[in-house]
Amino acid sequence: MAFFRSFLIFCLLLGTADAIPLAPLHDPEAFSHLEFSKNLAENLSEPQRQSLIILQTKGKKIRALVPAAIKKEWDEKKIQYRSLAYPSRGVELDPTYRSRLRKGCVPAAEMLNGYKDDRLNELYLNCLQKEFPQIATLYVIGKSRLGRKIYALRIYLPEIQKQPQVNSFPPLFTEIRERVFINCAIHGNEAMAIEHCYEIIIKALTERESYPVLEKLELWIVPIVNPDGVHSFWHRSTASGRKNGFVSGRARRNLTEGVDLNRNFPFRWNTGNEKASSGVPGHGFFRGYAAASEPETKAVMNLVDKLRFSSIFSYHSYANSLLVPYTIEGLVNPQPDIPGQLAERLLLGIASEREDKPFLIKKNLYEVDGTDTDTFYNYYGSLAYLVESSHLYQDYRQVPAILQGIRPIWENLLNFYAEVPMIRLQVTDEFSNPLRASIEFDQFVFKEGEQRGTAADGTFSMFMPGIKQCTLTIRAEGFAVRQLSLKPDVYPMRTIVIMKKSGNP
Numbered sequence: 185m186a187f188f189r190s191f192l193i194f195c196l197l198l199g200t201a202d203a204i205p206l207a208p209l210h211d212p213e214a215f216s217h218l219e220f221s222k223n224l225a226e227n228l229s230e231p232q233r234q235s236l237i238i239l240q241t242k243g244k245k246i247r248a249l250v251p252a253a254i255k256k257e258w259d260e261k262k263i264q265y266r267s268l269a270y271p272s273r274g275v276e277l278d279p280t281y282r283s284r285l286r287k288g289c290v291p292a293a294e295m296l297n298g299y300k301d302d303r304l305n306e307l308y309l310n311c312l313q314k315e316f317p318q319i320a321t322l323y324v325i326g327k328s329r330l331g332r333k334i335y336a337l338r339i340y341l342p343e344i345q346k347q348p349q350v351n352s353f354p355p356l357f358t359e360i361r362e363r364v365f366i367n368c369a370i371h372g373n374e375a376m377a378i379e380h381c382y383e384i385i386i387k388a389l390t391e392r393e394s395y396p397v398l399e400k401l402e403l404w405i406v407p408i409v410n411p412d413g414v415h416s417f418w419h420r421s422t423a424s425g426r427k428n429g430f431v432s433g434r435a436r437r438n439l440t441e442g443v444d445l446n447r448n449f450p451f452r453w454n455t456g457n458e459k460a461s462s463g464v465p466g467h468g469f470f471r472g473y474a475a476a477s478e479p480e481t482k483a484v485m486n487l488v489d490k491l492r493f494s495s496i497f498s499y500h501s502y503a504n505s506l507l508v509p510y511t512i513e514g515l516v517n518p519q520p521d522i523p524g525q526l527a528e529r530l531l532l533g534i535a536s537e538r539e540d541k542p543f544l545i546k547k548n549l550y551e552v553d554g555t556d557t558d559t560f561y562n563y564y565g566s567l568a569y570l571v572e573s574s575h576l577y578q579d580y581r582q583v584p585a586i587l588q589g590i591r592p593i594w595e596n597l598l599n600f601y602a603e604v605p606m607i608r609l610q611v612t613d614e615f616s617n618p619l620r621a622s623i624e625f626d627q628f629v630f631k632e633g634e635q636r637g638t639a640a641d642g643t644f645s646m647f648m649p650g651i652k653q654c655t656l657t658i659r660a661e662g663f664a665v666r667q668l669s670l671k672p673d674v675y676p677m678r679t680i681v682i683m684k685k686s687g688n689p
């Protein structure tokens with residue numbers, strides 16, 4: 185029994201790569217690099233054990249980053265350990281990294297071959313564009329604080345069964361598909377998140393017959409929102425990488441600097457709650473000096489403002505949860521609350537790889553403000569969720585099972601477009617030019633200044649589960665107000681709304 189118990193603990197310790205705490209961040213002030221005996225680790229409580237960052241287990245010794253609180257306890261009890269220099273370079277998380285980088289392009293189907301840093305991401309996205317020239321298009325949506333490119337891959341699968349052509353005059357719009365935005369690694373230390381983005385890319389490109397709904401969609405995928413953070417995590421220290429490359433003052437950049445991009449988004453940025461974000465550059469939740477001050481935030485906001493995605497997933501790790509907006513405390517959700525209503529359906533079929541921690545729906549993990557998904561929901565009405573993967577960076581051999589475990593969540597999201605009623609509009613002037621227009625709904629109660637309106641191409645789409653009829657008021661500057669009543673339907677044809685100049689007879 186004793187053997188079994190130690191064996192169990194040994195396995196737990198081996199498995200602790202997924203035990204990196206989300207807060208505080210593993211910065212050198214919060215953690216010490218220590219060598220100590222396995223017995224010592226066995227005597228820790230379960231949460232304490234989970235908070236160790238094991239770097240090496242060798243014989244009866246463990247080398248780990250130990251939180252300050254545990255070290256203090258050991259010091260008080262005069263427990264023996266050896267202090268080591270804080271690791272200055274990234275821990276070699278994936279020994280295959282260098283050979284994969286040297287190898288260059290591999291077919292899409294082989295890209296789940298190991299973790300990806302900013303360089304491998306750049307390489308592989310370029311490879312994908314070459315492998316699928318008609319389908320996958322690579323865009324640079326902006327540059328990071330330190331000048332690294334932020335890439336988005338657009339996937340647009342041609343229809344296998346062409347719709348019958350109807351000739352009409354004036355010509356009807358070519359159908360503008362529903363747009364889905366998947367972004368990963370806004371926190372660069374969450375290596376697993378990037379793999380979720382790649383899984384979606386690879387499945388969409390290579391197993392399209394399994395996903396017929398993709399013929400209705402245009403996917404935009406940003407595998408790394410925060411390339412500075414990812415680079416720092418891989419090539420400087422795993423104690424860094426959550427934040428971007430922001431440097432305060434003239435000091436040389438240290439490991440604790442940077443802006444937490446998921447506290448930098450404009451909606452309710454800096455609510456005044458010091459637990460939700462921080463104004464101190466060295467803090468793990470540093471929000472930046474102004475709302476959307478960071479180039480990464482701006483790049484994402486520009487994309488989302490332009491395209492107004494009807495659904496958005498933002499992948500993080502590793503709390504094994506779906507976070508449903510509003511994630512900021514104290515806000516009143518719109519009624520009806522569509523993301524709240526649809527959340528349960530996203531979890532159907534999930535079989536997360538973590539036995540100790542079931543996959544749950546939550547509002548948040550701790551207090552936050554200035555987050556991306558809240559901004560997308562408030563500003564644009566996007567069905568926007570934050571998906572917390574089940575692990576942080578396990579041995580890569582476990583990654584396929586981890587991805588498979590929570591795969592249903594994005595499959596369910598895509599299937600909403602084949603199952604959940606929507607309204608889909610295109611607003612134009614009399615000459616078919618798209619218009620930016622605001623849209624008000626009689627059926628919704630908004631308490632947090634929510635606004636709904638069209639994208640740059642005049643389109644507006646929204647899921648409307650359980651709503652039989654909705655009444656809209658559409659306004660565009662210089663045009664007469666339009667009102668219409670619509671019945672939501674499953675992926676209906678876009679309703680063309682033609683606005684007439686105000687004052688015209």
Ligand SMILES: [Zn+2]
Nearest residue numbers: 371374500501
């Ligand atoms: Zn995160």
